[in-house]
Amino acid sequence: MESLLIAIDYHDPLILTAAFIAGFVFYRLGLPPLVGFLAAGFVLGAMGAENTPLLKELTDLGVTLLLFTIGLKLRVSSLLKAEIWGVASLHMVITIVVFASILLGLGTLGLPLFTEMDLQTAVIVAFALSFSSTVFAVKALESAGESGSRYGRIAIGVLIMQDIVAVVFLAATSGKLPSPWAVSLFALLFMRKPILALLKNSGHGELQILIGFVLALGGAQLFEVFNLKGDLGALFVGTLIAGHARSEELAKTLLGFKELFLVAFFLSIGLQGLPTVEIFTASVVMLLLIPLKVALFFLLFTHFHLMASSATRTSLVLANYSEFGLIVAAIAVSIDWLPTEWMLVDAVTLSLSFVVASIVNANPNHIFVKYKHLLKRFEKPDRLGEDTLIDLGSARMIVFG
DSSP states (O other): OHHHHHHSOTHHHHHHHHHHHHHHHHHHTTSOHHHHHHHHHHHHHHTTOOOOHHHHHHHHHHHHHHHHHHHHTOOHHHHOSIIIIIHHHHHHHHHHHHHHHHHHHHHHTTOTTGGGOOHHHHHHHHHHHTOOOHHHHHHHHHHHTOTTSHHHHHHHHHHHHHHHHHHHHHHHTSOOOOOGGGGGGGGGGGGHHHHHHHHHTTOSSHHHHHHHHHHHHHHHHHHHHTTSOHHHHHHHHHHHTTTSHHHHHHHHHHHHHHHHHHHHHHHHHHTTOOOOHHHHHHHHHHHTTHHHHHHHHHHHHHHTTOOHHHHHHHHHHTOSOOHHHHHHHHHHHHTTSSOHHHHHHHHHHHHHHHHHHHHHTTSHHHHHHHTHHHHGGGOOSSOOGGGOOOOOTTOOOOOOO
């Protein structure tokens, strides 16, 4: 016990206590606790606190578990629908082009920080802003009891597509050439059945948790051996066993651990320092781009034949910026592709976007009803199969359940 206490920096309990208090306050205000974790990091950073070895280790572990659980929930067949992969890919490309152009244009107006922005910085920032928050969407859908709804499933599908793009970015920025022997990793495909059998016979308690950690960390380490990004290995192993009932159970079991470890990530971002007036101003400016993001989602969803009501609700759930975009910004900073102040801008913008999204998603149906006549003008006459109206004929009574 004594050696363990020596290994833990004495600042760690204080930092985690501050994170809990801030997270609890924001949770009671109806906002995601991660906004509080970022705020705690900013305040502690302003007071002189620094990142600790424990926080760094927990950050890496949290990102690895995040990608592993994404893999566990990844069903390729559900992503092949045009209204999911088509909207996700087109939205990201258009957003990057439009947002990068706007950011560069703001530089010509003499706004602080924007004046120093070059094309590379503008593209990376726009790329980070193109993501929407999986954490917020899942929480919002669960609170409304809409996780299994038509628009809820489409929103989650789009978010998974965005997560895949982020993983590709992480893999591409590893700075290492893959080993020629990396092709041998495809042999893991033959391990699906043995792994699932092992998972099935591990019960529902501590063994299940342990095998989850073994698979996530083992997959990450195995890919590192072949000079591939370890996070990509965690995603690959998760995808390998996706679609099984025990895989879904494992994802739910690891959810708490993943969210706990990611606390360290948000704290470490905040510990970079308290945002300056320039950083806060830039964040507010980028917050004003959210309506463009939402409008583009709506136009693309209706173009792919979604009903205006479904398109509106899905777009509003995605009306925010993402913690994954913040991870992308952090990686870009670590390889000197992005100035540190822009990562802080992304962090503040993320927090502010959650506040706006919480207000907007408090009653999305009210927004659709209020602007129904305008929104339905964009609706295509031919609808997708699941959106087709059912002809009840002369029936006078319907029994559900």
